[in-house]
Every structure is written in C-alpha cells, then in structure tokens.
Amino acid sequence: MSNIVDIRQLHRSFGGPAILDGIDLTIAPGEFVALLGRSGSGKSTLLRVLSGLDAAPAEKLEIPSRRSVVFQEPRLLPWKSVKDNVALGVKTPDSRSRASQALADVALSHRQDAWPLTLSGGEAQRAALARALVREPALLLLDEPFAALDALTRLRMHDLVFELWRKHKPAVLLVTHDVWEAVALADRILVLDQGRIAREIRIDAPHPRRRSDPQLTLVETELLQELGVEPSHA
Template sequence: MSHVVDIQGLTRSFGGPNILDDVALDIAPGEFVALLGRSGSGKSTLLRIMAGLDQAPARKLVLPARRSVVFQESRLLPWKSVRENVTLGLKVTNAAAKASKVLQEVGLEHRTDAWPLTLSGGEAQRAALARALVREPELLLLDEPFASLDALTRLKMHTLVADLWRKHKPAVLLVTHDVWEAVALADRVLVLEHGRFSRQIAIDLPHPRHRADARAAKIEAELLEELGVGAEPSFQQEQV
C-alpha cells in the first residue's frame, strides 16, 4: 500500500538533546492517527515539520502537497468575515461556493458574514476546520484543536470531526493530551516518549465509541499507564 505520509530517520534538536530521535512514521490514505505524549515529548514539533512550518534532516520525508492544519487557537483574522477567513489564499474560481458548502457542513451557514470576535470558542474552531477542509487536503493535521473548549463543546467537536473525516476521507494526524479523545477518534494511537515512539495501538472498534465499552476502556487504561497516569481513567480524564 502506498502511504500519504512516509517518514524515516527524522531527527530534530534545538541545540540540546534530540527532541525527535530517528523517528519513523507512515500514514495510509484515509487513516486517522492520534499522537499522545507528555508535554515536551516532541508531538507539536513533529506536526510542525509535517506541516512544512519547520525543517529537520530525515532519510526519507514523503508528504502530500495538499495538507492543512488546525491549531489549538483558531487563528482567524479579526478584520475578515468568517467566509473571507475560510477562503483566505484559496485560488480557485468557485471559492465562495466551496466555502458556503463547507461552512454548512460544520454548522456555520448562519455565521458566514460574522466577524471572528463575535464567535464562541466552538464556532471559531469550526471556522478553522472549514478553512482547512475547503482546501480538500490529503492530510489534515490537528494540533490539540479542542484543548481550549469546554467539555460539552469538545464532545460535539469530536462527533463533527469524525463525521467530516468519514465524508472527506483525508488522512489525519491528531496531536492531543486527551487519552480518551485519541481512543474515541483514531484508527491507531502512537505514544511519543523521549523523541521516539514507545507504544503503538491499533483500534479496530466501531464508531461511535463509548467508555462503557470494556474494549475501549481497556485501551484507554493501557495508554494512561504508558503515559504514567495510572488507574481510574474515566475520572481522571473528566477532570482535564
């Protein structure tokens, strides 16, 4: 199978110990991969390299030309409307029509002409997601896009992202601190520790996934243990 992402021997340092140390990663077309790790483990560094925002030596670095990023902050330009933010830099003749379609998909058709500062946190992240998807990426990079949202809005965004992923079928790399978020959404979960992947778990469970499912709860517990968090995963995750 050809891969959308094929990285071999990727190393990155900032003058000290390697943040990424001989990393190898492949992602298949349409695969949803979640990346977990403690703060400072190199998760966002890897994502930034994959987004083309940073550079590092690698034996092999194959990435698709069409890739989009959604960050923890929406990064919307406050002096442009939601529609203008979504189409920013989009050089196609039917940009407005494409924006209208994707804004409807994320539930913002009624906020097309709104200014970003009038949006709620969830709405702003929906606009950022629309801006990423309107470019029809082969690879969608999500850098903790739900971390600043309240618990209920975060759960709604999980459902939205899962639905949009199934509809548009990009490969996805989600960087997150939320173990349940990774289990709920991903086909495969990787744990990054000291610049290398310490654990990889494939999740072959139907969507939607629930903590009441003993199989999902077992995977969550294994990942929490790998991260050094310990027992009682449901309670601990709900307190994040």
C-alpha cells in the first residue's frame, strides 16, 4: 500500500537559516509516528506544512486532503455548545448525529450540551479530539495536545488516544516534547534537529507499554541523550 504522506526535499526558511532543510518524510496508512526535537528544531513548522496552514517548496509533497489537527489549546468556540463545536466543518445532513457519536467515543456524551468554558482541561481536549475525528481524517496531526494537562489527566489521554487510533485507524503524527509519551504511543519516532531528521527509531513492543520494560527504558534513554538530556535529570 502506498504511503499516505510522502514528502521529499522539503525546505522552509523565513529570511534566515533554514528551519526545514531538505526533509524527507513518509507515513504509511494507519501508522503512528511521533516527532521529537528541541525548541526551534522545526517541529511546528513541519506540522503547519502537513496541516496545510503553511505552504513550502518541496520536490515532492503528497498529503491527504482528509486531515485534522488537534492543538495544545482546544480552540473551542465559547458561544457554541460542545456538540456544535464538534459538528463544525461537517457538511452532511447527519452532522449532529455524527458529532454525538464522536463525543460518545471520547466519553463526553453527558457534556454535549455544555458550554466550553464549563469544561475541565481534559474534557476540553477530549472535545477537540472528537471534533478532529468526526471528519474521519486519513491523517490526524497532534500538536502537543497534552502539554497543558496535569500528569494524571495526561496519562488518561494517552490511553484514550491509543484506543481512538485503534478504532478509527488514521495515520497519526504526534509532535511532543515528552520522550516517554512518544515511546508509549508511537510505532516510529523521529528526532528533528536543525531542520533535518537526525534519528529514526521503530518500536515493536506491544501495548500497553510500561516504563518498567527494560527495552523501552533503553529506547527512552537513547532518545533523551539524542536530545541532549541526561536521563538522571529527566
């Protein structure tokens, strides 16, 4: 089966040094890829290109038209109910029933008529996930969607994202600063450094993944060192 994302020699700069310097990237249908990198490495720029928010020259750029993005902030419209927020962008007669089903998938059926400002941080991110998935994307882009959540809520969101990925089977690109988050969820981890993919690691360990697994501990340590972080200080 052909790749759902195929990018060759992607360059992006803003009048200075290259932000993206000849990136080659492929993502297979249904694959879960995590993207790590230090601040300023080009992660957000690459995600903006993949989402269609930013144009960039490339020798080859194939991205599916059906794609959705979940950002660090839920970006829900405060004057619309949770269900109406989820239904945004769905141009079919059954948009509201599809929104209800998406909210059921993220365990928010009981909050579908609520106003966004009454939601907790975790509930708001679940609503944002439902809004992304209701469009049935071939590619789901996650831009540090759990960064603002407390540790316990973040772990619950990891489980939820994994279950939603297994059910809906989109290809996923997760941009994160959290090395364990990448190890816990992804099939493949890429490390971006100075606009280039500096490292690629595939993980075949079954789910759920535990930090007590020595194989995963080694992978986490290796990635931390690649990012210039001593594991003892992680």
